[in-house]
Amino acid sequence: MQENLPYTKALLETTKQNAREILEKNTCTVVYNGKTYRRTVPSMEYYKHQWNWDSATVAMGLVHINPQAAYDELRALIAGQWDNGMIAHVTYNPDENSYYPQAEKWRTDQFHHNGIKTSGITNPPVLAIGVEHVYRNSSNKEAADTFLAELLPATMKFHDYLKTFRDPEDQGLLTIIHSWESGTDNSPRWDPLYAHMNLEDIPENVKEDVNKNRVDDQVGNASHRPKRENYYHFMGLIDLYANWNWDYKKIVKESPFAAKDILLSAIWARANESLADLLEEKGDAENANKYRSWSDQTKKALANTWDEEYQQYVDRDVSQSRNEPIKEATIAMFLPLWAGAVTDEQLPKLMDRLSNPEEFWTDYPVASTAINDPKFEISRYWRGPTWPVINMFIVEGLMRYKDKDPRAKKLAEELIDKTLGMIIEHDFYEYYDPTNGHGAKFGQNTETQSFGFADFSWSSAVFIYLYEKYRKDIHQHESSQVNIPQQPQAFEYKTLEEK
Ligand code: DGY
Numbered sequence: 404m405q406e407n408l409p410y411t412k413a414l415l416e417t418t419k420q421n422a423r424e425i426l427e428k429n430t431c432t433v434v435y436n437g438k439t440y441r442r443t444v445p446s447m448e449y450y451k452h453q454w455n456w457d458s459a460t461v462a463m464g465l466v467h468i469n470p471q472a473a474y475d476e477l478r479a480l481i482a483g484q485w486d487n488g489m490i491a492h493v494t495y496n497p498d499e500n501s502y503y504p505q506a507e508k509w510r511t512d513q514f515h516h517n518g519i520k521t522s523g524i525t526n527p528p529v530l531a532i533g534v535e536h537v538y539r540n541s542s543n544k545e546a547a548d549t550f551l552a553e554l555l556p557a558t559m560k561f562h563d564y565l566k567t568f569r570d571p572e573d574q575g576l577l578t579i580i581h582s583w584e585s586g587t588d589n590s591p592r593w594d595p596l597y598a599h600m601n602l603e604d605i606p607e608n609v610k611e612d613v614n615k616n617r618v619d620d621q622v623g624n625a626s627h628r629p630k631r632e633n634y635y636h637f638m639g640l641i642d643l644y645a646n647w648n649w650d651y652k653k654i655v656k657e658s659p660f661a662a663k664d665i666l667l668s669a670i671w672a673r674a675n676e677s678l679a680d681l682l683e684e685k686g687d688a689e690n691a692n693k694y695r696s697w698s699d700q701t702k703k704a705l706a707n708t709w710d711e712e713y714q715q716y717v718d719r720d721v722s723q724s725r726n727e728p729i730k731e732a733t734i735a736m737f738l739p740l741w742a743g744a745v746t747d748e749q750l751p752k753l754m755d756r757l758s759n760p761e762e763f764w765t766d767y768p769v770a771s772t773a774i775n776d777p778k779f780e781i782s783r784y785w786r787g788p789t790w791p792v793i794n795m796f797i798v799e800g801l802m803r804y805k806d807k808d809p810r811a812k813k814l815a816e817e818l819i820d821k822t823l824g825m826i827i828e829h830d831f832y833e834y835y836d837p838t839n840g841h842g843a844k845f846g847q848n849t850e851t852q853s854f855g856f857a858d859f860s861w862s863s864a865v866f867i868y869l870y871e872k873y874r875k876d877i878h879q880h881e882s883s884q885v886n887i888p889q890q891p892q893a894f895e896y897k898t899l900e901e902k
Pocket of ligand 1: 492503
């Protein structure tokens with residue numbers, strides 16, 4: 404643990420308080436079948452529903468300021484689980500129509516549980532990791548046990564879905580069927596996949612719908628958002644899958660988009676560890692062994708994706724019987740750290756790439772696409788900017804190797820302070836300019852051009868998580884004091900309409 408913080412304790416505590424206020428502002432309640440659920444939306448500016456991996460990560464920050472809110476968050480996340488075990492990437496808030504695509508575009512009604520509207524695809528399975536973190540950081544043991552007993556069965560069922568439908572070959576790596584499943588929507592790593600989809604072949608009504616109804620490029624800044632052709636592809640796939648009645652076996656085999664995703668698979672390996680540890684502790688050795696063996700299998704498979712020529716782990720295009728490596732220089736290559744999948748031989752090579760200022764280690768790392776890559780774009784969604792949530796996952800990954808290699812520890816410590824500092828200096832945006840840390844800039848007409856959306860839940864939760872876990876106990880001699888409530892306070896919950 405480093406001795407000298409680059410920021411005063413007072414500033415850290417004040418920013419934590421601001422993060423808390425954003426998370427409270429971004430919570431809302433919804434009622435299904437007479438049951439009330441509380442959840443955090445990613446941003447009140449645009450994403451006014453519940454996103455799967457956002458939510459699971461947000462709970463990991465929430466537990467440090469309001470454990471009840473963290474329990475509620477994950478309870479709400481599993482509420483819409485499908486009978487086949489899938490937990491969708493978006494669980495829609497009723498009567499909220501400003502986000503595109505709206506719930507009805509997915510044509511998934513027949514799969515909804517309790518009338519809870521969802522998308523038809525999933526997201527990186529951070530859930531089990533979130534459950535473990537929330538459980539272990541709850542001071543009220545009884546409440547934590549009740550929470551765990553409620554969450555474990557749904558989490559296991561989600562993992563069983565992923566194994567059955569997304570790893571039908573039983574090789575350890577999971578297949579995604581849409582780039583939204585990877586969470587990195589328009590990352591260059593998906594360009595080769597979308598190149599299979601001829602724009603002319605996407606039905607006219609789908610393209611017209613995008614032209615007429617897409618709004619993210621108006622609410623947000625069009626030059627920062629995915630391009631129009633990306634949206635034709637995104638919506639073209641949704642239309643295709645709905646026509647195939649969300650038959651995942653068929654989709655995985657026949658879709659023009661099917662990829663073995665190293666980012667999602669790394670989170671899967673890490674999540675299976677969490678699940679196995681929790682089950683073992685609860686005396687369920689049989690299931691613990693099952694999820695542990697899945698984790699081990701995926702770790703080996705991830706290590707085997709290492710490409711010596713490109714010095715990175717690679718995704719694989721497995722659509723329509725293809726089997727092609729995808730060699731794009733993006734942050735996905737660092738996620739195997741979090742899974743503990745990196746071999747002794749790969750570790751120094753991977754850290755060389757991570758710490759290279761010509762690639763990922765900019766002044767405000769970690770750039771989501773290497774800055775010297777021809778596909779790098781400084782402010783366009785997943786094609787360049789820095790995302791605090793990815794930094795958090797990379798920090799956790801590096802920390803796994805801190806005893807093995809002092810450089811891993813040094814990079815992790817630096818990344819913690821750079822991430823906290825970026826948020827302190829520039830507020831809670833969705834993502835940041837990797838060269839100067841700005842989360843927004845002013846356009847010619849002085850309108851703010853926010854990087855993604857402002858007052859973002861992820862960035863708030865990541866700040867709280869990193870501060871509480873790694874920097875809270877560092878003592879500083881300083882005169883300025885801030886008044887922070889010592890006890891977690893309950894949030895005031897409102898429906899979306901009341902906000
Ligand atoms: C969006 O709409 O930008 C989301 O990332 C899709 O999940």
